[in-house]
Amino acid sequence: MINTVILSWVTFIYLAAFVLYLIRTIRGKEFWGSLASITLFIGLAAQTAALILRWIESYRMGIGHAPLSNFYESLIFFAWTVVLLYLVFEWRIKNKSLGAFVVPIAFLAMAFASLSPNMNSRIQPLIPALQSNWLTSHVVTCFMGYAAFTIACGFGIMYFIKGLDRHAGSHPASMLRFLPSRGILDELIYQSAALGFVFLTLGIITGSVWAHNAWGSYWSWDPKETWSLITWLVYAAMLHTRLVREWRGKRMALMAVIGFACVLFTYLGVNYLPGLHSYLKS
Amino acid sequence: MSSVKLTIALFIIIVIASILGTVIPQQEADVIAGRFSPGMISLFRELQLFNIYHSTWFIGLMLLLSINLVVCSANRLPASWKLYRKISAPDEAEIFADLPSDRVILVERPLKEEAMKLEGLLKKKYKGIRRKDTEEGTFINSEKGRFSHLGVYVVHLGVLVILAGMIIGFFFGFDAYVDVAEGESIDKVKLQGKTDFKKLDFDVRCDRFSIDYYEDGTPKVYRSDLTFLRDGKILQQGPIFVNRPATVEGIRFYQANFSSVPSGAVIGIRKGRDRALAVRVHIGTEFDLPGNEGRAKIIRIEENFMRIGPAVKLDIQSAKGNVQFWIFQNIEQIMEENPGLVESVPLFNPGIFEPYVFSLAMIQTKYYTGLQVTRDPGVPVVIAGSFLLVLGFMIVFFYAHQQVWIRIDMQGKNTRISIAGKTNKDTVGLNREIAHLVENI
Numbered sequence A: 001m002i003n004t005v006i007l008s009w010v011t012f013i014y015l016a017a018f019v020l021y022l023i024r025t026i027r028g029k030e031f032w033g034s035l036a037s038i039t040l041f042i043g044l045a046a047q048t049a050a051l052i053l054r055w056i057e058s059y060r061m062g063i064g065h066a067p068l069s070n071f072y073e074s075l076i077f078f079a080w081t082v083v084l085l086y087l088v089f090e091w092r093i094k095n096k097s098l099g100a101f102v103v104p105i106a107f108l109a110m111a112f113a114s115l116s117p118n119m120n121s122r123i124q125p126l127i128p129a130l131q132s133n134w135l136t137s138h139v140v141t142c143f144m145g146y147a148a149f150t151i152a153c154g155f156g157i158m159y160f161i162k163g164l165d166r167h168a169g170s171h172p173a174s175m176l177r178f179l180p181s182r183g184i185l186d187e188l189i190y191q192s193a194a195l196g197f198v199f200l201t202l203g204i205i206t207g208s209v210w211a212h213n214a215w216g217s218y219w220s221w222d223p224k225e226t227w228s229l230i231t232w233l234v235y236a237a238m239l240h241t242r243l244v245r246e247w248r249g250k251r252m253a254l255m256a257v258i259g260f261a262c263v264l265f266t267y268l269g270v271n272y273l274p275g276l277h278s279y280l281k282s
Numbered sequence B: 001m002s003s004v005k006l007t008i009a010l011f012i013i014i015v016i017a018s019i020l021g022t023v024i025p026q027q028e029a030d031v032i033a034g035r036f037s038p039g040m041i042s043l044f045r046e047l048q049l050f051n052i053y054h055s056t057w058f059i060g061l062m063l064l065l066s067i068n069l070v071v072c073s074a075n076r077l078p079a080s081w082k083l084y085r086k087i088s089a090p091d092e093a094e095i096f097a098d099l100p101s102d103r104v105i106l107v108e109r110p111l112k113e114e115a116m117k118l119e120g121l122l123k124k125k126y127k128g129i130r131r132k133d134t135e136e137g138t139f140i141n142s143e144k145g146r147f148s149h150l151g152v153y154v155v156h157l158g159v160l161v162i163l164a165g166m167i168i169g170f171f172f173g174f175d176a177y178v179d180v181a182e183g184e185s186i187d188k189v190k191l192q193g194k195t196d197f198k199k200l201d202f203d204v205r206c207d208r209f210s211i212d213y214y215e216d217g218t219p220k221v222y223r224s225d226l227t228f229l230r231d232g233k234i235l236q237q238g239p240i241f242v243n244r245p246a247t248v249e250g251i252r253f254y255q256a257n258f259s260s261v262p263s264g265a266v267i268g269i270r271k272g273r274d275r276a277l278a279v280r281v282h283i284g285t286e287f288d289l290p291g292n293e294g295r296a297k298i299i300r301i302e303e304n305f306m307r308i309g310p311a312v313k314l315d316i317q318s319a320k321g322n323v324q325f326w327i328f329q330n331i332e333q334i335m336e337e338n339p340g341l342v343e344s345v346p347l348f349n350p351g352i353f354e355p356y357v358f359s360l361a362m363i364q365t366k367y368y369t370g371l372q373v374t375r376d377p378g379v380p381v382v383i384a385g386s387f388l389l390v391l392g393f394m395i396v397f398f399y400a401h402q403q404v405w406i407r408i409d410m411q412g413k414n415t416r417i418s419i420a421g422k423t424n425k426d427t428v429g430l431n432r433e434i435a436h437l438v439e440n441i
Helices: A001-025 A030-060 A073-092 A099-115 A134-167 A182-214 A223-244 A250-267 B002-022 B029-033 B038-048 B049-054 B056-085 B111-125 B148-171 B332-335 B377-398 B427-440
Strands: B104-107 B128-133 B138-145 B176-183 B185-191 B199-212 B220-231 B233-241 B246-248 B253-269 B277-282 B286-288 B295-302 B311-318 B321-328 B356-375 B400-409 B414-422
Touching: A001 A030, A001 A073, A073 A099, A073 A134, A073 A182, A073 B176, A099 A134, A134 A182, A134 A223, A134 A250, A134 B176, A182 A223, A182 A250, A182 B377, A182 B414, A223 B002, B002 B049, B002 B056, B038 B049, B049 B056, B056 B148, B111 B128, B111 B138, B111 B253, B111 B400, B111 B414, B111 B427, B148 B377, B176 B199, B176 B253, B199 B253, B199 B356, B220 B246, B220 B253, B220 B356, B233 B246, B233 B253, B253 B295, B253 B311, B277 B295, B286 B400, B311 B356, B321 B332, B321 B356, B400 B427
Parallel strands: none
Antiparallel strands: B104 B414, B128 B138, B138 B400, B176 B185, B176 B356, B185 B199, B199 B220, B220 B233, B246 B253, B253 B277, B253 B356, B286 B295, B295 B311, B311 B321, B400 B414
16 A cells, blocks of 8 residues: 555655754754754655545545554554654744654654554554544544653753753853753743643543443543553643742653653553553554 | 642652552452462452552542642632732833843834834733823833633632542442343343442333444444333334443443354254255254154254354154264364264264254354443533633643733933833743834834
């Protein structure tokens, strides 16, 4: 199928974009940054086209549904939301240094989807449990949340790297000069984590509405539900410590990284626990 | 009780408890019974570790969190309310002290003209605009997003309403399960996690259960046609599907499961060289063999006997005595794969009762539909709480109280414009607004 061929090419485009962002960070020349942004944008456009083609293809097969129904499709969509949200942030903050931290995650998700031997990349029909109008809104809101948390984690790591600046004395390494100041990074960590928190909340709510119609209960303590609550509580703690106890800087950066670890476990780790969300295993 | 430290501590404890709940198999103590000593297992039981989310201590934690939430909010609300109600004067002198130089602009146009223009500019983006003309100059004060001081209370109220909804569901709702055979009806359902039944005040009849498959063999549709009756009168009738439950008098019926049991079979009987005779049978059916040489009884019907397919067990009484044997639907395949089996194992020999040879044409199965039956009067409350939660987030994260003060006075022959601002969260946005104003002057 043409869409999977395009998607495996997109994997390499994202790798190229990552390398360009890295060169830009090390060499400090904006030329590389512009090239990286253009490459990434081309990758996103190609991926969007592939997703639309896949959607159309499923209708031609008579089993039409949005390409959000199995593990392969979820990884692809995760990469798509990360790149999309990253480009929005890059455009808003007019600084390209985050690319070297976030684009590799999109690349890894794409590589995992395209190269893993056990991955089923075929378009499969929807089993009865997934035949719901809530599928799209649930998956989209959750993954927008995951993407925003990915970006918050990227800013968090940048914050730690920027912190090396101090130890480097009065001549900071050139790559550190191009990172935004710690104050701005702190603000960006907060903004992206808050955005993720709102989307995660929407994801949990849409999931509950769906569960209420499919499983007979809006909350059944299925491991994925529980882990999404754990993630929600971690970010709730992060936002409270900032807004009420005025934690800033290093602590926020650390919380962003811990939160992202919870996100990864909610997304991937939970599949190794028994539960109702098992469609993601194939 | 009123500290955020306690809130964070409770978050951490709830997180750890929740993680434990995903690691320890819930409701199935036997699964890990082998891995720990009996003492440990009984300790686990004592601590309700096999049912963490419904344990007394977990519910206690949630209750503690709710109390903490109420106390924290109540402590902070008066201050926020004051900020929400406070009306700033246009000419607060101290606000203009120590302004950075890029926020004080000198122009040569007359004061009145500038005041008009600036008021117009502010009107585009701000709502509450107050103007005061004094001897010292003209003061304009404008603001927006006053309600953002209250956003956090909307969020907290949302959380409390959701928890209240869960409590309502816990006390006034139920969660039950029932299997209904096609053609039969029930009026009792088994409560989940308990041993007792709940009687419904109407009957539920399963008219039909069916499964559709996609071309590749994965299931496409599970469907039960249900009729709900009271005193023989139909209350409601229609199909339910996964994701499309039926609601009858506040009770929801979900397609949760299905099972099938063999209910009958068609067997073939051939005597010597005569033509085979087809007989439709059920478990327990007794009939005389053609020619009256014996009486057959069907004692078992299996859908998949010993994993070699459908089979029926016969018992034949005759003058020669009593004989029992199995007849298989896939007999040809079985004989091909296991040469000599039929001859050496009389129990599997369809021709053991000579001169008859039996065969199994097909078996019929009867479906049971597995219905989850729930009632949860807390759901509308939880939905209302969710709306509040999301509304509160919108206010907290996407709105800020922004106030801008402008002073226009004379400095020598020039008109001096000073711009000051104040915000409760969005400093970046405020600076952008002020920069925009400066640009327009």
